[in-house]
Amino acid sequence: MAAMMLLSTRKLSRHFGGLRAVENVDFDLPEGQIRALIGPNGAGKTTFVSMLCGRIPVSSGDITFAGENVTRLPAHKRIQRGMAYTFQITSVFSDLTVQENVALAVQSRLERGAVLAGEVAKALAKVGLQDRADQIAGDLAYGHQRLLEIAMGLGQSPRLLILDEPTQGLSDGEVNDFIALIKDVAKDTTILLIEHNIDVVMALADKITVMNFGEVIAEGTPQEIHENATVQTAYLGG
Amino acid sequence: MEFGPHLILAVLEGLVQASVLTLTALGLSLVFGVMRVVNVAHGEFFMLGAVFAYWVASWMGGPAAIGFVAALIIAPVLAGLLAVACDWLILRRLDYDPERTIVATIGMLYVIQQVTLMTYGPDAHPVTPPFNHRLAIPWFEFTENGFEFYYPWGLSTTSYKLFVIFAAMVARMGIWLLMAKSKLGLILRATQLDGETAQAFGIPVERVYAFVFGLGAALAAVGAVLIVPIQQAHYLMGHDPLLLSFIVVIIGGLGSLRGTVVAAILIGMSNGVISVFFTPTLAKILATLLVAFVLVYRPQGLFGAKPA
Amino acid sequence: MLHLGLIAALVLLQFILPAYHHGNLARIMVLSVFAMGYNIMFGYAGLLSLGHAMFFTAGMYGMGLSVRLWDIPVGPAFVIGIFAAAALSLVVGLLALRTIGVAFMIVTLMFSQAVFLTILYFNPITRGDEGFVIAQQVRQIAGLDLSNPTTRYFAALILFAICLLAVLWLVRSRAGRVLIAIRENEERARLLGYDTWAHKLAAVVMSGTMAGAAGAAYGVLFGSVGASFAEVPFSILPLLYVLLGGPGTVIGPFVGTLFMFYLRDLSSSLTDAHMLVAGVVLILLTLFARRGIMGIVRERWLKWLP
Ligand SMILES: Nc1ncnc2c1ncn2[C@@H]1O[C@H](COP(=O)(O)OP(=O)(O)OP(=O)(O)O)[C@@H](O)[C@H]1O
Numbered sequence: 001m002a003a004m005m006l007l008s009t010r011k012l013s014r015h016f017g018g019l020r021a022v023e024n025v026d027f028d029l030p031e032g033q034i035r036a037l038i039g040p041n042g043a044g045k046t047t048f049v050s051m052l053c054g055r056i057p058v059s060s061g062d063i064t065f066a067g068e069n070v071t072r073l074p075a076h077k078r079i080q081r082g083m084a085y086t087f088q089i090t091s092v093f094s095d096l097t098v099q100e101n102v103a104l105a106v107q108s109r110l111e112r113g114a115v116l117a118g119e120v121a122k123a124l125a126k127v128g129l130q131d132r133a134d135q136i137a138g139d140l141a142y143g144h145q146r147l148l149e150i151a152m153g154l155g156q157s158p159r160l161l162i163l164d165e166p167t168q169g170l171s172d173g174e175v176n177d178f179i180a181l182i183k184d185v186a187k188d189t190t191i192l193l194i195e196h197n198i199d200v201v202m203a204l205a206d207k208i209t210v211m212n213f214g215e216v217i218a219e220g221t222p223q224e225i226h227e228n229a230t231v232q233t234a235y236l237g238g
Numbered sequence: 239m240e241f242g243p244h245l246i247l248a249v250l251e252g253l254v255q256a257s258v259l260t261l262t263a264l265g266l267s268l269v270f271g272v273m274r275v276v277n278v279a280h281g282e283f284f285m286l287g288a289v290f291a292y293w294v295a296s297w298m299g300g301p302a303a304i305g306f307v308a309a310l311i312i313a314p315v316l317a318g319l320l321a322v323a324c325d326w327l328i329l330r331r332l333d334y335d336p337e338r339t340i341v342a343t344i345g346m347l348y349v350i351q352q353v354t355l356m357t358y359g360p361d362a363h364p365v366t367p368p369f370n371h372r373l374a375i376p377w378f379e380f381t382e383n384g385f386e387f388y389y390p391w392g393l394s395t396t397s398y399k400l401f402v403i404f405a406a407m408v409a410r411m412g413i414w415l416l417m418a419k420s421k422l423g424l425i426l427r428a429t430q431l432d433g434e435t436a437q438a439f440g441i442p443v444e445r446v447y448a449f450v451f452g453l454g455a456a457l458a459a460v461g462a463v464l465i466v467p468i469q470q471a472h473y474l475m476g477h478d479p480l481l482l483s484f485i486v487v488i489i490g491g492l493g494s495l496r497g498t499v500v501a502a503i504l505i506g507m508s509n510g511v512i513s514v515f516f517t518p519t520l521a522k523i524l525a526t527l528l529v530a531f532v533l534v535y536r537p538q539g540l541f542g543a544k545p546a
Numbered sequence: 547m548l549h550l551g552l553i554a555a556l557v558l559l560q561f562i563l564p565a566y567h568h569g570n571l572a573r574i575m576v577l578s579v580f581a582m583g584y585n586i587m588f589g590y591a592g593l594l595s596l597g598h599a600m601f602f603t604a605g606m607y608g609m610g611l612s613v614r615l616w617d618i619p620v621g622p623a624f625v626i627g628i629f630a631a632a633a634l635s636l637v638v639g640l641l642a643l644r645t646i647g648v649a650f651m652i653v654t655l656m657f658s659q660a661v662f663l664t665i666l667y668f669n670p671i672t673r674g675d676e677g678f679v680i681a682q683q684v685r686q687i688a689g690l691d692l693s694n695p696t697t698r699y700f701a702a703l704i705l706f707a708i709c710l711l712a713v714l715w716l717v718r719s720r721a722g723r724v725l726i727a728i729r730e731n732e733e734r735a736r737l738l739g740y741d742t743w744a745h746k747l748a749a750v751v752m753s754g755t756m757a758g759a760a761g762a763a764y765g766v767l768f769g770s771v772g773a774s775f776a777e778v779p780f781s782i783l784p785l786l787y788v789l790l791g792g793p794g795t796v797i798g799p800f801v802g803t804l805f806m807f808y809l810r811d812l813s814s815s816l817t818d819a820h821m822l823v824a825g826v827v828l829i830l831l832t833l834f835a836r837r838g839i840m841g842i843v844r845e846r847w848l849k850w851l852p
């Protein structure tokens with residue numbers, strides 16, 4: 001493999017009682033790629049990325065990030081090593097202002113100082129929320145909360161940005177802006193994108209991984225995946 | 239005196255304590271199990287049971303037995319109704335948010351306790367037991383004639399204490415029948431599993447909650463009525479039962495009725511037994527620390543299964 | 547600004563107030579230090595403790611026993627008291643923070659009850675329920691007689707001012723904002739790269755230490771040390787003060803303590819059931835005014851209020 005692997009998993013599994021939500025997943029993500037992770041509802045996508053960032057513990061298997069085994073590291077240490085995760089179910093600080101939300105994201109990697117305000121403004125401008133900086137996050141419309149969630153991810157300036165269904169609830173116009181934004185961010189960030197909107201996937205992904213029933217059933221370029229019969233049956237419920 | 243007879247006495251005392259404790263703790267456990275809230279005012283409903291019992295008994299006059307039976311029926315009903323009112327007026331409006339409910343029930347604790355102080359007064363009053371025969375406890379010894387029973391001097395219990403043990407057993411059976419066999423029990427268990435789904439199936443969850451809160455208080459009150467002939471009614475008497483019920487419910491596993499009963503018997507017994515041999519303060523220190531450590535290291539209780 | 551103003555006003559009041567209120571205010575300032583400590587955990591980090599009396603008494607007995615058993619002067623004894631509270635809060639924090647929500651409340655309640663019972667158990671040393679008195683002649687620091695009302699007032703004020711400014715500094719610091727983030731949404735804070743556990747532990751220790759400082763000061767300034775300060779109602783009081791004054795506001799605890807103190811004072815002419823008022827206020831606050839006095843002020847008028 002030419003490019004360096006930023007993230008790899010080996011035999012990664014997570015069981016909830018008897019339910020095998022993720023089962024023996026081997027996964028490799030080279031630095032600089034935009035990878036889409038797709039699969040039907042309940043396939044285990046959120047569970048998989050939650051293990052990557054340490055939100056939930058693994059049942060078994062290993063995770064390597066930037067050459068280091070991070071399987072047993074607590075979440076905040078993984079984030080400090082350059083991961084960022086945006087939640088599928090919006091999870092912002094709803095009593096704080098938009099600005100304070102992003103400041104908390106930026107602040108976690110910066111020492112304090114004047115840079116902070118600038119970085120916050122930059123992240124807000126990227127998602128187009130600069131005019132709402134002083135609103136209380138909980139008062140925002142759902143779509144705007146999604147954008148705030150993304151801005152918080154950007155504010156962390158991660159090496160690996162994990163986005164869990166970021167376009168859910170966005171308008172068509174906002175989705176187009178989002179695609180442009182991610183293309184821009186991807187110049188210096190590796191991206192792992194869970195997405196149901198197939199247009200977004202086709203527009204962005206360098207490579208696609210497909211999950212079903214907790215396992216990876218296919219992996220390839222958008223073209224290959226598009227033509228793959230197993231994937232078709234998984235989506236059609238075959 | 240010998241160790242053996244002493245132990246029998248301790249076990250009997252322990253059983254009386256345990257009987258009352260099971261009822262009180264079951265009330266707390268039921269409320270937590272179904273409603274997922276902690277009722278800090280639980281001990282005050284216990285106290286109210288005793289105070290109401292005193293009032294009912296002294297108002298009835300006549301033979302002690304009639305006053306007592308009336309108290310055994312009326313006092314828990316009154317305490318239960320009051321609890322239903324508290325639920326409807328206060329807890330329901332808090333959406334049963336666990337933290338706010340605790341704060342509100344702390345408030346209820348003080349209101350009930352202080353109002354009792356203002357009306358009932360600071361003194362303790364007894365209720366005459368319906369019957370109270372002294373029963374000597376037999377013991378045996380080896381003599382040259384072999385095995386012989388005798389009645390050690392000063393070692394006795396009363397028929398009333400045996401009645402308490404028996405009555406609590408009946409009440410426990412009642413609760414078990416209610417939960418396991420009746421339609422109401424089914425509704426309670428459904429609500430416990432998942433309030434929202436229960437609502438969707440047409441169960442009037444708010445009314446179930448009010449009923450459960452009342453039932454929990456009434457159970458505590460039954461325990462109190464049983465104990466007043468032995469212990470006297472006093473406005474501060476709710477403190478220890480609250481603490482002990484907490485201990486029992488936590489050690490038995492939050493929300494598990496069976497665990498609660500087992501733990502109540504164990505703790506009630508050991509409390510009785512320990513206090514005969516050790517200082518009660520030391521026993522209480524150990525018990526509170528035990529509860530804290532159980533919550534920290536085994537939140538499912540000592541008898542609960544590990545959650546998946 | 548506002549806070550410096552409050553401190554200045556309190557300095558002025560010393561010269562204006564009649565003796566009765568003057569004495570009250572000294573007590574209120576010490577109790578609001580207790581409440582400010584409580585507020586760090588409850589108002590900012592969102593951790594509801596039902597056992598803060600244990601930290602207060604750790605400070606009080608740490609100080610009191612040093613004086614009583616080893617004849618240590620009250621100055622160093624005060625410091626010992628603070629360290630005792632810090633140590634206790636560290637231990638309690640390490641254990642209790644393994645739980646959350648209702649379990650956390652009960653664990654703190656149980657630890658506090660264990661502290662209370664321990665004081666009773668070691669009756670010969672602690673004099674249990676009765677407590678003991680710190681003699682007037684030893685209540686001196688650098689030749690100043692702390693039982694004198696004016697010195698006492700200023701001693702209380704100095705402690706109050708230090709704690710107020712400390713909380714203000716904390717709230718404006720990076721760590722303070724992280725605490726608020728934890729209160730709002732702990733998981734999110736963790737996934738922004740913050741060590742939430744360490745922050746919560748720090749909050750517990752700061753909170754307990756401040757409560758301990760209040761306890762030690764109470765003993766030094768008012769001369770009495772007793773087990774009743776370790777009982778459950780004394781853990782409820784700071785919760786009440788903070789809820790009333792406004793959780794998560796810097797001067798809320800002082801406002802709450804002030805109001806509650808005089809509310810109780812007024813009601814005591816009507817009834818001697820002291821805790822009745824406390825109970826009613828608790829219920830009304832949870833029902834109708836979750837944000838407390840300063841919280842409402844902030845919401846309506848002063849958005850910038852820290
Ligand atoms: N905390 C949990 N406890 C028990 N089961 C869980 C838990 N979290 C997820 N599951 C189960 O694990 C399986 C995978 O869930 P997951 O959320 O990872 O799917 P997903 O691919 O993200 O689906 P979606 O597209 O709907 O977001 C599902 O069957 C889900 O019900």
Ligand SMILES: [Mg+2]
Nearest residue numbers: 045046047088
């Ligand atoms: Mg998902």
